[in-house]
Amino acid sequence: MSARLRFALACAGVFLVLGGLVTAGVYLVVRQSLEYRTGLLTPERITVDGWRTFRRLEDPYEIARQRAMQVRAVYQRDTLGNVRTAGLIGIPAGAAGAFGLGWWSAGLVLRPLRRVTETARRVAQSHDLTERIGYDGPREELKELADSYDAMLARLARSFDGQRRFVANASHELRTPLTINRTLVDVAVRRPDATDDVKRLGESLLLVNTRHERLIDGLLALAEGEQAVLDRxxxxxxxxxxxxxxxxxxxxxxxxxxxxxxxxxxxxxxxxxxxxxxxxxxxxxxxxxxxxxxxxxxxxxxxxxxxxxxxxxxxxxxxxxxxxxxxxxxxxxxxxxxxxxxxxxxxxxxxxxxxxxxxxxxxxxxxxxxxxxxxxxxxxxxxxx
The missing domain is CATH 3.30.565.10 (Histidine kinase-like ATPase, C-terminal domain)
Structure with a gap:
């Protein structure tokens, strides 16, 4: 998974945990607030259909209090049900919102990193070490990362340029004496008074000289080929x-x-x-x-x-x-x-x-x-x- 997706999932997970804890706390508080308290009604009571109720008496006052207790039980049941329903609907909806907000926030934060990645990809493909990120944001972690990358590219560019210049200059400097050597040997071999030993030695020297010239040409081609081709x-x-x-x-x-x-x-x-x-x-x-x-x-x-x-x-x-x-x-x-x-x-x-x-x-x-x-x-x- 990408860093952006992990951040969005983390936001959604945090909201699920916190939302579940808050909903559970509200549920317990509401339930405790609506619980039956001893001493509010007369102690004479019986149980009918699983509900705690009071013995039906002839006193109208007692009948009214018994009905109030039933209403209280129904109100408690409905209120707790509403709390559960709100939690089951609100928590997933809030988690989805937290995921979307985390996704958007991560994209906003990672946007400068995408610039770094795109620049690195272009440099790798084109071998053009002159390109820089040039991040001009505030002085913080991303700014330091971009500046460090630019400094690394600059050092690599200087190193490669120095290496290519050295190979090219050395090859050019070596080519001149080799040309002179070939001319001198060729003249010596073609002299009328040249002995057979001199001619054989001259031919051997010409072969060695030719190999060295081929080596220098190869070094020049290698140094030239390592440069990016810009004029296509x-x-x-x-x-x-x-x-x-x-x-x-x-x-x-x-x-x-x-x-x-x-x-x-x-x-x-x-x-x-x-x-x-x-x-x-x-x-x-x-x-x-x-x-x-x-x-x-x-x-x-x-x-x-x-x-x-x-x-x-x-x-x-x-x-x-x-x-x-x-x-x-x-x-x-x-x-x-x-x-x-x-x-x-x-x-x-x-x-x-x-x-x-x-x-x-x-x-x-x-x-x-x-x-x-x-x-x-x-x-x-x-x-x-």
Whole structure:
């Protein structure tokens, strides 16, 4: 039950208890007030039909007093009955009124909390840490809660911005010396007097340099993908997938991997360049973590309120307990940290942050025959029928 419903039920329960106690007290007081008192009538009496009455005497005065006693008994019975009826009707009616009043009061009190909840939900969905609650009510508990939440968002925003700036700046600073190293090694290898040992060493250095450049590019994409996509432009996910598959065809043919595509229209909105990087990482991951004569299946389709990209591939068996770890930076399946030609371990991390920046989700599951099936869901562009 919600807090609002619990508060309303508490108000109704308190009214039921207090109303029952008050009604019982009134009943006892009225009954005590209307009880027969010894000494008001003559002590000579008999019992007829369960009622205490006095012996019928010839004295008219005694007859009048006997009739007054009967009237008193009837009045007592009717009065107590009215008290019981009023309690049975009034208490439930009052409890219902107390429930309604408690419901309304709780809604009024919890209204600022709903603002906090709505703001937290928007921040969680959009990753926009610049939004604030800005509660301007009186200085009390709700004001302190809203201000504490705003302060927490501000600290998180500074922390994430600092982290992204550090990664971006470090990546840019490292890219320049790597470019210089590649140029120097390439020049040294191409010299006419270069020996075979120098050429082999140069080729090894170029491979290491290329891996480092790929790692830096991945860090830049990761830092950029963690930012919320605010400038959303419509595009078709199918066009992006076709472009990526055409580019990956040569590498797939070299590795003897067959690619199958089933691409239906999938309109969405966002940053097309980032989404292209996301699809490229998925396709490259499916091709490189495959075996000769393997297969890759790429599917795009539109569902209710969302579009879906599915990339499946053959390959080694993947344990279910390793599924979540492959989305962490620098994590590879089967402890593979030496096969640098397969990537830097940032591919699926970049996929996840780009999908989340567009308000989407990424899930993966192992195939029974080996390999993975990775599904990306993004919000559909509702302006396209």
């Amino acid at each position: 432009r419509p595009f078709d996910l199918t066009d992006v997938a076709e472009h990526v598959l055409d580019q990956a065809a040569a590498e797939a043919a070299e590795r003897e991997v067959s690619m199958h595509r089933l691409l239906d229209s999938a309109p969405t909105a966002g940053e097309a360049v980032l989404v292209e990087r996301m699809v490229q990482n998925l396709v490259e991951n499916a091709v490189r973590h495959n075996h000769p004569k393997g297969e890759v299946w790429v599917t795009t389709r539109r569902r209710t309120g969302q579009v879906e990209l599915v990339v499946a591939n053959t390959g080694l068996q993947v344990p279910a307990y390793e599924i979540e770890t492959i989305f962490e930076p620098f994590r590879r399946l089967h402890g593979d940290r030496l096969r640098s030609e397969r990537g830097s371990g940032l591919g699926l991390s970049i996929v996840r942050v780009i999908a989340e920046a567009h308000g989407g989700t990424v899930t993966a599951r192992p195939r029974d025959e080996g390999g993975l099936t990775i599904t990306v869901e993004l919000p559909a562009d509702e302006s396209v029928p």
